[in-house]
Amino acid sequence: MAELRRDPILGRWGIINTDKTANIDDFEREKHEPKKGLCVFCYGNEDKTPIEIEAFRMPDTKPNTPGWTVRVIPNKFPALQIEGNLDKRGLGIFDLSNGIGAHEVIVDTPYHDKNIPELEIDEVRDMLYMYSRRAMDLIKDKRFKYIMIFKNYGFSAGASLEHPHSQLIALPMVPKNAAEELRGAQKYFEFRGRCIFCDMIAQEIKEKKRIVFENDDYVAFCPFVPRFSFETWILPKKHHASLYKYADSAEKLDGLAAILKEVLLRLKISLQDPAYNYIIHCAPSYSMESVSYHWHIEIIPKLTRVAGFEWGTGFYMVSFPPELSAQKLRQVKK
């Protein structure tokens, strides 16, 4: 029989197949077939992108030329535009405003074929450091209430370019999913006087069953109520509401770079290079010292298609329970 499990933060139920477990080979994997033609994110093509916003560069190299290690550019097809005012207005029962925001692309590395599992830890660290620098720069703009950084890897995760890159979006409001998570964590804090994520980390480390990997400062586990098989979260063991503020120097990010590389490498080996998204969940710009919210990374492999049941209910059916996902990921032979 399946188990119905309730996420204590969002109140979202999941239907977890705990007895007749899916066969890992039945998941849909995609072939990452190399695309032909020019890659605008590679060395030498800097003039094919919009003008760079920021880059880590070798001494004596100029912007928009080779010699960078991480490079940030505006999204060529931005969902939102940085110029203008919000101009909120009504239209009968509806509300609308101008599409103000920022939409940046972080080119993670100059190497077209090296994703996070193949990069050196200090290269991953520099990418994460750039995430924080860009977020802290945009947080200064008081129009932006929420910064979200995420990565789409592979076709079915929505990636359209194969060169390793991440995206940053700055929004003039706290988005629905983040607001729900913040509210859930706040309610728990009011009730128990503790951070729910801190409690969750303590329970996971004690139970061990869903732990994927840990180092001194970070822990990775498959959450008790995942949306997807092999969903994995990475959290700092100490309470911090935001990666961005806390990451005021690249050195502090070594442990995070190490665990992110480790987890993505284990997912890659276990699931034959699956498509995935990861999303960095941080507190909004105006509450970066929150005692109730705990920043983390959610990694969601795309192994199945979302269907009418999920769209209709907001519940997820998970064919591979997190206890087994974590076990598979722990047992990876590298």
Place this chain on the structure above:
Amino acid sequence: MAELRRDPILGRWGIINTDKTANIDDFEREKHEPKKGLCVFCYGNEDKTPIEIEAFRMPDTKPNTPGWTVRVIPNKFPALQIEGNLDKRGLGIFDLSNGIGAHEVIVDTPYHDKNIPELEIDEVRDMLYMYSRRAMDLIKDKRFKYIMIFKNYGFSAGASLEHPHSQLIALPMVPKNAAEELRGAQKYFEFRGRCIFCDMIAQEIKEKKRIVFENDDYVAFCPFVPRFSFETWILPKKHHASLYKYADSAEKLDGLAAILKEVLLRLKISLQDPAYNYIIHCAPSYSMESVSYHWHIEIIPKLTRVAGFEWGTGFYMVSFPPELSAQKLRQVKK
């Protein structure tokens, strides 16, 4: 510039591309390639499915033999099982229960190659009548708080069998998305004393811009804040909280069958037979006379992939505004 639009029911924002509109030919369409081999939903293979729950049958035909027009069977791989008790319990900070529920498959028609656009109106009506009959039967079981009926059409919408079929799931709790919709509608009712869907229908019929089709009793429009390009809702013009209770005889469903066929045919022609889901949104079993909730069908074509932005924010970026989607659907030449 894009527009940020706020859904008045859920408070969900959408980013609607209203100026540089996507090219309709850039959407991802899938080829529906006929599968080879035995179809367990076709005439003559009734013994290859679990034992039928209910069917509309020609006189003198026996259950689990040919001669049916609509046939209902238990899902062979049910997400939830009908036997047993909920047995709610805690596990540290988590809550869980047994996976109790019902999961049925409604085989819409004996014709393997006829989907709703190709069926006669009275055949669609019989399918809808069966939806209502199954729902009303399961509502008698007090363990079930919510019945959801939906259809997955095409690979990227999650369909695994091509023979036209729908699914019914009975849940022991009101699922997250439905609860949010109910709460939003209830808040509006408390504030204004009216059903928000009734107000929305009035505004859409007055503005005309997003209307796809209407007949005496039903209206179809592209909602002001869609999640997907070409998303289309069908609603009864008169206030009713649930399709199921109100559908106590097949004749009342003629108008609904006609508009559902019409809208799906227009989507099929406009978008070259896209994958889609539709979901019937009704009030929970215990409030089928709700004054604040208005039942409706949401049709969501699958033309783009959901990526990190949507998973992270719960917001949707829509490249084709509903005003233009509705215009294209109105202008379809049949």
